[in-house]
Amino acid sequence: MAVDTQGTDLVQLVALLGAAVIAVPISKRLGLGTVLGYLAAGLVIGPYGLRLFTDPQSILHVAELGVVLFLFIIGLEMRPSRLWSLRGEIFGLGLAQVVGCSALLTGLGVVAGFPPAVAFIAGMGFVLSSTAIVMQILEERGDTATPAGQRVISILLLEDLAIVPMLAIVALLGSHGSAEPDQSSWQSIAIALGSLAALIAAGRWLLNPMFRILANVQAREVMTAAALLVVLGAALAMQIGGLSMAMGAFLAGVLLSESSFRHQLEADIEPFRGILLGLFFLSVGMSLDLGVIARDWRIIVFGVIAYMALKALGIYVIARLLKADHAEALTRAALLAQGGEFAFVLYAAANSAGIFTADINAMLTATVIISMALTPLGVLALKWVLPPPKPEELDEDFDGAGGRVLMIGFGRFGQISAQFLLAEGVDVTAIDSDAEMIRAASRFGFKVYFGDGTRLDVLRAAGIERSQIVAICTNVPEVTDKIVELIQSEFPFVQLYVRSFDRRHTLRLLNKGVNYQIRETLESAFAFGGAALAGLGVDDERIATIESNLRARDADRLATQQAGGMLTAGRDLVVPPTVQPEPLTVPKREAKSLNKEAASATSDREN
Numbered sequence: 001m002a003v004d005t006q007g008t009d010l011v012q013l014v015a016l017l018g019a020a021v022i023a024v025p026i027s028k029r030l031g032l033g034t035v036l037g038y039l040a041a042g043l044v045i046g047p048y049g050l051r052l053f054t055d056p057q058s059i060l061h062v063a064e065l066g067v068v069l070f071l072f073i074i075g076l077e078m079r080p081s082r083l084w085s086l087r088g089e090i091f092g093l094g095l096a097q098v099v100g101c102s103a104l105l106t107g108l109g110v111v112a113g114f115p116p117a118v119a120f121i122a123g124m125g126f127v128l129s130s131t132a133i134v135m136q137i138l139e140e141r142g143d144t145a146t147p148a149g150q151r152v153i154s155i156l157l158l159e160d161l162a163i164v165p166m167l168a169i170v171a172l173l174g175s176h177g178s179a180e181p182d183q184s185s186w187q188s189i190a191i192a193l194g195s196l197a198a199l200i201a202a203g204r205w206l207l208n209p210m211f212r213i214l215a216n217v218q219a220r221e222v223m224t225a226a227a228l229l230v231v232l233g234a235a236l237a238m239q240i241g242g243l244s245m246a247m248g249a250f251l252a253g254v255l256l257s258e259s260s261f262r263h264q265l266e267a268d269i270e271p272f273r274g275i276l277l278g279l280f281f282l283s284v285g286m287s288l289d290l291g292v293i294a295r296d297w298r299i300i301v302f303g304v305i306a307y308m309a310l311k312a313l314g315i316y317v318i319a320r321l322l323k324a325d326h327a328e329a330l331t332r333a334a335l336l337a338q339g340g341e342f343a344f345v346l347y348a349a350a351n352s353a354g355i356f357t358a359d360i361n362a363m364l365t366a367t368v369i370i371s372m373a374l375t376p377l378g379v380l381a382l383k384w385v386l387p388p389p390k391p392e393e394l395d396e397d398f399d400g401a402g403g404r405v406l407m408i409g410f411g412r413f414g415q416i417s418a419q420f421l422l423a424e425g426v427d428v429t430a431i432d433s434d435a436e437m438i439r440a441a442s443r444f445g446f447k448v449y450f451g452d453g454t455r456l457d458v459l460r461a462a463g464i465e466r467s468q469i470v471a472i473c474t475n476v477p478e479v480t481d482k483i484v485e486l487i488q489s490e491f492p493f494v495q496l497y498v499r500s501f502d503r504r505h506t507l508r509l510l511n512k513g514v515n516y517q518i519r520e521t522l523e524s525a526f527a528f529g530g531a532a533l534a535g536l537g538v539d540d541e542r543i544a545t546i547e548s549n550l551r552a553r554d555a556d557r558l559a560t561q562q563a564g565g566m567l568t569a570g571r572d573l574v575v576p577p578t579v580q581p582e583p584l585t586v587p588k589r590e591a592k593s594l595n596k597e598a599a600s601a602t603s604d605r606e607n
Contacts (some may be wrong), residue, residue, distance in 0.1 A: 015052045019045050020278055033140060033376040035133050038278055042285020053286055068249040069273035072231045074135065074144070074153065075253020076266050086154045093151060093322055094158025097336075101127045101314040108310055117173045121350045122364050124166050125343030126307045128159045129336040130372050132280055137335060137379055148328045152335060157250070163342045170349045195241025199234055199248060203255025211265075227268040230256070284341070288369045292362045303367040308374070312337040327386050334378040339368035403427035406467040408453035408483060410437060413499050413520055414473035431462050453483050456490060469495045475520075477501040477508075484512055503558070510562050526550070 019041035027037025045052045102124050109119025134156060135144070143149035207230060214226050231249050238248030256265060293300055312333040319329035347364055350356040356364075405421055407414055407430040414430065421428050431451040432438055438448045451458040453474065464470060470487055474480045477500075484496060496514040500506040509517040530543050 012052065015045050015050075016279065016282060020282065024278075031380065033137065033380070034278075035136050035281055036373060036376045038281030039285035039373045042282035043288055044285075045282075046286030046288070048288070048290035068235045068245050069231055069269055069276060072234075072249040072253040073266055073269060073273060075250040075255075076257050080254060080257070086150060089151050089154035090158050093318075094155040096322065097155055097315060097318050098127055098159060098162050100318050101311050104310050104314045105307060108306055112306075117355055118350075118360065121166075121170060121173070121346060121355055122360075123307075124162075125346045125364065126311060126339040126368065126371070128163060128166075128340045128342040128346070129156060130338055130340035130375070131156050131160065132277060132341060133338065133372055133375055134335050136277065136281075137376065141379075148324075148331065151324075151328075152332060155332075155336065159340075159342070160250075163345065166346055167349055170346065170353055170355065173350075173353065173355055191241050193241075195237050195248075196251075199237050199251055200255065203234075203252060207252075207256055224268040227265045228272065230265075231269065280341075284369060284372065287344075287365070288373075289362055289366055292366050293370075296359075296363050300363055300366050300370070303363070304370050304374070307339070307367065308337045308371050308378075330386060331379075331382060334382055335375070337378065338371035338375045340372070343368045403429040403463065404467060405429070405469045405471055406459075406462055406464050407431070407471040407473060409472065409474035409499070410448050411473065411475055413475070414471070417471065417473060429462055429467070431458065454479060454486065456486060459487070459490075464491055464494065467494060469497055472496065472498045474499065475501070477505045480505070481508065481512075484509065484514060488512065503561075506558065507562055510558075522554075 020038060023041035023044070024034050024037035027040065028034060043049055047054050102120075105123030105126055106116075106120045109122050110116060112119070114122060134152060138144045138149050138152065144153070211223070211226065214222055230252055234248040234252035235245035236248075238251075239245050315333040315336055316329045319332050320326075324332070344365060347356060347361050347368075351358065351361040404426055405428045407418060407428055410418070410430045410432040411434075414432075418428055418430065430448045431453055432448055433450070433452045435450065438450055449462060451462060453459065453472070464487070470491075472480055472483050474483065480498060480501070484498060487494060487496060495516075497516045498509050498514045498518075500509055500517045500519045502519060506517055506519055526547055530547055533543050533546070534540070
């Protein structure tokens with residue numbers, strides 16, 4: 001028996017949460033992403049599954065707020081200067097893709113036998129990609145801040161803007177070009193521009209003072225309510241103006257992106273965004289009409305394949321014409337080949353205006369929903385279509401190399417260590433095999449050569465024969481050991497100063513006879529502990545005494561372990577036995593287990 005979705009029955013809430021909790025982890029475990037899990041869960045509990053819901057549209061209207069909140073958070077990360085820098089992508093790339101793909105899909109509809117008006121609206125609904133699905137996939141892939149991801153976001157923003165003229169065109173087509181709708185369309189455009197101007201003015205002069213006043217109240221729940229008020233108020237302003245609610249929320253986020261309250265707003269909105277966005281995907285899954293699919297499955301299957309393939313082809317060609325490489329163009333095509341949530345709005349308007357029949361509306365809506373469900377699978381298939389990205393490599397050019405100190409590895413540790421040498425005017429030659437690290441160092445004025453320190457020819461080219469000291473600052477113990485052994489074998493008289501990973505690595509290095517080694521966390525840990533004592537009010541002299549005592553204990557323990565390792569029969573003399581961690585000072589209180597798991601774990605530990 002179906003549950004009336006107009007009520008507030010607890011069964012509905014339990015069904016929604018239970019479906020998400022079960023389906024999404026399974027989908028993630030299968031490598032299909034969260035979106036497909038939500039869509040499948042919605043289909044199971046919807047009118048054509050367990051029939052726990054008979055009116056998914058009522059949930060969809062509420063769940064659309066998830067997309068609104070999502071766009072607000074994206075806007076918070078888009079400063080106005082950054083958005084301005086994307087204007088070429090938004091109005092160039094975005095417009096080219098919308099116009100090009102709309103022409104292709106309209107032509108497909110005409111060839112398929114639709115009247116021109118129906119073919120145009122059907123194609124345009126499919127051109128407007130799903131902001132919710134694409135943004136969710138970009139976030140899961142960690143691509144929202146990458147240049148390629150920013151270009152995809154720019155296209156989505158242009159598509160959000162395109163819904164306004166599209167709805168105006170639907171009104172014109174539905175009225176057969178009479179004068180009255182034309183006047184009404186101009187009024188709609190004027191209202192839209194007025195709403196946009198009002199939102200920008202409010203964001204510029206009202207929002208920051210409002211949050212400053214509320215922050216002084218010291219009431220966290222009021223700040224959360226204010227954050228939701230800003231997002232939903234901006235969405236409402238845009239809806240009144242006939243624009244996209246998501247666009248209003250995005251603009252509100254952009255206007256607050258340079259506010260000192262930005263991080264607080266993001267933290268307050270995030271929980272609501274996640275829940276409502278998941279609810280949106282669930283409701284889209286519920287909206288899939290299996291009865292229509294069973295009746296018109298041939299047309300729908302043809303529509304899904306033809307629309308997605310032709311749109312993907314258009315996206316790929318436009319991307320290549322605008323200088324995108326093959327991998328980015330193919331990825332963009334896979335991400336944006338589906339229809340989106342704005343198609344539901346556009347098709348409903350066309351149905352009300354008499355352009356679509358109810359059957360055409362149902363078939364096209366099912367086509368869009370299936371395309372949305374197939375998008376995560378298409379993105380997943382890229383792993384088999386595209387070769388794995390190759391790490392960037394630079395040419396090995398050691399012209400000018402050969403300083404008194406050769407530093408191998410120029411990460412965080414090496415950069416700080418080099419400051420001492422450079423301050424004294426010591427000539428340092430630094431090599432690293434990470435191309436991005438080399439580019440970052442060059443921005444700060446460091447000359448770092450690209451090269452692999454485990455290769456003898458690279459060491460010679462880097463001037464090791466003219467170096468007094470080789471500072472090995474690599475962060476992988478096995479790589480460090482290989483470099484040490486190579487240098488000791490080929491250049492036995494050079495001094496080796498080595499970064500050690502931990503105590504066990506230190507013992508290995510001592511056994512190899514390096515001139516100096518230091519554990520990478522030792523000095524920072526001593527400094528941290530001393531600062532903590534100072535914060536507790538311990539005087540400086542006492543802190544110095546404690547530090548001196550601990551250093552002596554550490555040196556004695558290291559020497560004992562080194563000697564023990566050398567005297568252990570049957571062990572490799574180069575690699576000492578396993579070192580058991582032990583404190584330098586005896587705690588004044590006996591350790592106690594706080595739960596059964598801790599007691600079980602400590603009972604088996606060697607003392």
